[in-house]
Amino acid sequence: MAEGSDDIQALIGAMARLPGLGPRSARRIVLSLIGRKPGQMAQLSALMTRVAETARPCTRCGNISDREICPICADPARQTGEICVVESVADLWALERGRAFRGRYHVLGGTLSALDEIGPEDLGIPRLLARLEAEQVSEVILALNATIEGQTTAHYIADALPDGLSVTGLAQGVPIGGELDYLDDGTITAALRARRRF
Amino acid sequence: MAEGSDDIQALIGAMARLPGLGPRSARRIVLSLIGRKPGQMAQLSALMTRVAETARPCTRCGNISDREICPICADPARQTGEICVVESVADLWALERGRAFRGRYHVLGGTLSALDEIGPEDLGIPRLLARLEAEQVSEVILALNATIEGQTTAHYIADALPDGLSVTGLAQGVPIGGELDYLDDGTITAALRARRRF
Structure with a gap:
């Protein structure tokens, strides 16, 4: 067993299945959490428990929040x-x-x-x-x-x-800060077709 | 408040500070955790609590495990x-x-x-x-x-x-599967100097 203990291995495995992560990045994250001040990992895990218990989709729009009607739908x-x-x-x-x-x-x-x-x-x-x-x-x-x-x-x-x-x-066109030379042909064509008065 | 609730925002913030992650990837991970079967996030958080409580460096070699002397040092x-x-x-x-x-x-x-x-x-x-x-x-x-x-x-x-x-x-040289054309000069020079009989 290379990775410390069964729990550590299980945690690395669970982390590695998160989107955008893999075994290498999961290992790095878990080791960094273990190496930090005690309490930091407990804090993260407590936050996770709370979010797991409270987060739910708004019954009206589908946004995620901790209420039945999300703050956006509830905002007059x-x-x-x-x-x-x-x-x-x-x-x-x-x-x-x-x-x-x-x-x-x-x-x-x-x-x-x-x-x-x-x-x-x-x-x-x-x-x-x-x-x-x-x-x-x-x-x-x-x-x-x-x-x-x-x-x-x-x-x-x-x-x-x-x-x-x-x-x-939504309008289609050149993104802010975009350089024409790096844009795909489709975007340039769409931006040209939808050109506007300067 | 764009991101759902205070707890969700705090969780995204804590995740974003993990090595290799940033706000965008943290948001993606938290949303995917919320969207999964209930219990998966609770499971991850329980694992984290256990690892936070038990993980410690081996007093002999510094390896991380859940024991005072790690399995490698303890292995006769x-x-x-x-x-x-x-x-x-x-x-x-x-x-x-x-x-x-x-x-x-x-x-x-x-x-x-x-x-x-x-x-x-x-x-x-x-x-x-x-x-x-x-x-x-x-x-x-x-x-x-x-x-x-x-x-x-x-x-x-x-x-x-x-x-x-x-x-x-450790020996220095060409990594397994490495192509010379893509290696830096230092590695090629080291591999050539340490050449061995074929």
Whole structure:
């Protein structure tokens, strides 16, 4: 047994299965935790227990928080007329960091996939349609990833939305700080087509 | 508050401070843990608590295990006459995975550094010298990293060791599977100088 003890090996194994980690990075993390001041690992583990007990998806939008209705849905200062549809909670958090959107969200939790048998119900699309009337929504922003799966799903949702609603998508173009020489042809073409007055 | 709840934010913050992780990868890990079957995160946190309580350095060699004397030092089948000196517990585990060495180890826990005020005592070098007689050591293998700091420390230890002892270092050369075209000049030169009969 090279790695210390059964528990240490089990911890390294569990860590190695986390996304983005592998055996080498898990070993490094566990050794660094063991080498730190006693209490730091206990603190991390206590936090984890608390989050495991309290974290749950918002019954309205699917965002993760410790409440049944997440702080964004519960915030009366957020506009109710706009719903921004995202693939994942991570995407919702990314948009929130930008502080540009003041409406509410709808988290799909994935994209449509015939291969993986993921249909509209699995993505909560009927639930989204039900929210439109209940929340008097006038604009739906389809902020899905600019991938084939994301855009296919966006087109499906756009078709399913009732008429008379404003349906928009994120602009495509050169990212801030982007250098043309390093961008793919598709992005350059899209940015050129959507060019605007300087 | 973009990231769910105070506890979730604190957990992401603590994760982001682990070696090799940052805010983005920590967020991804925490969201994946929340999204998994309930109980998986609790399991990970329970493992962490147990390791935090039991993991400790071997009083003899510095290896991490859950005992005062680590399984390697306690194993009567391991040769006592050879001590392999390594910089870190991670290096010890890497050597153990190779299964080539059947003696015992001595973990320095770093390298000599005037800048960081790390002297021979901080690295347990006096403790290493004390072990030589107690364990009737005939060979010391200096398996330190092939960096300037590692080799400086190796030279210091070699000078401090008593005469009559066999002191060796790891061979330098082309790594298994290595392509000459991608190797640095120093390694190629070292491999050529230490060439052996085919």
